[in-house]
Amino acid sequence: MNCLSPSILASDFSKLGSQVELLDRAGAQYVHIDIMDGMFVPSISMGFPVMKSIRPLTDRIFDVHLMIQEPERYINEFVDAGADLLTVHAEACTNLERTIQKIKEKGIIAGVAIKPSTPVEQIAGVLKEVDMVLVMMVNPGFGGQKLIPGTIDKVWELKQMINEMGLETDIEVDGGVTLDNVGKVMDAGANIVVAGSAIFHGDVEDNVRQFLSYMSE
Numbered sequence: 001m002n003c004l005s006p007s008i009l010a011s012d013f014s015k016l017g018s019q020v021e022l023l024d025r026a027g028a029q030y031v032h033i034d035i036m037d038g039m040f041v042p043s044i045s046m047g048f049p050v051m052k053s054i055r056p057l058t059d060r061i062f063d064v065h066l067m068i069q070e071p072e073r074y075i076n077e078f079v080d081a082g083a084d085l086l087t088v089h090a091e092a093c094t095n096l097e098r099t100i101q102k103i104k105e106k107g108i109i110a111g112v113a114i115k116p117s118t119p120v121e122q123i124a125g126v127l128k129e130v131d132m133v134l135v136m137m138v139n140p141g142f143g144g145q146k147l148i149p150g151t152i153d154k155v156w157e158l159k160q161m162i163n164e165m166g167l168e169t170d171i172e173v174d175g176g177v178t179l180d181n182v183g184k185v186m187d188a189g190a191n192i193v194v195a196g197s198a199i200f201h202g203d204v205e206d207n208v209r210q211f212l213s214y215m216s217e
């Protein structure tokens with residue numbers, strides 16, 4: 001099934017609660033929550049208190065993208081704050097296998113993310129262990145960037161690798177995804193689409209519905 005994961009990083013934080021409720025009402029299956037530490041990426045975004053405050057507002061999947069150095073230090077806290085899916089960056093973990101195992105032991109969905117410059121081969125060793133691979137279509141750290149065209153080839157490559165291994169791993173794409181290019185990334189093999197600016201600029205409910213209708217075609 002194809003799923004939409006609106007990134008609340010692009011939302012109006014002064015009314016975050018009602019924006020999350022809008023996403024739910026419009027039918028988005030996931031809520032994408034970007035956690036940045038100012039080290040792995042230059043910016044700092046939000047943390048456990050924000051997650052806890054919006055958790056009671058929806059039962060949609062909390063898709064938490066950890067852009068933090070050594071994420072293994074905080075797995076328990078993010079699960080306690082309501083994460084259903086935790087994604088760590090291959091480039092940020094001291095021991096990627098152990099970190100993924102720790103997420104799975106908590107009984108939630110485990111994802112691994114790669115930056116545009118990281119080859120898909122770098123995660124071949126953990127592909128059997130993860131439920132999802134997040135392919136960054138922009139350099140992580142900020143919303144509102146343009147999708148880097150070469151990253152679409154990486155999605156094709158990853159999809160081929162997943163098929164060759166006989167797996168059914170989900171592929172999530174994140175960064176610069178719009179209604180104009182979502183068809184291309186889905187053709188390449190992505191089935192979970194993160195969109196920030198394209199959802200939160202304008203009428204949020206209408207944008208979610210447009211994405212969902214496009215993605216179900």
Ligand SMILES: O=C(CO)[C@@H](O)[C@H](O)COP(=O)(O)O
Pocket residue numbers: 007009010032034065138139140141142143144145174175176177194195196197198
């Ligand atoms: O992880 C990130 C940015 O680092 C993304 O989740 C962005 O927040 C997506 O926003 P747009 O590129 O769609 O505006």
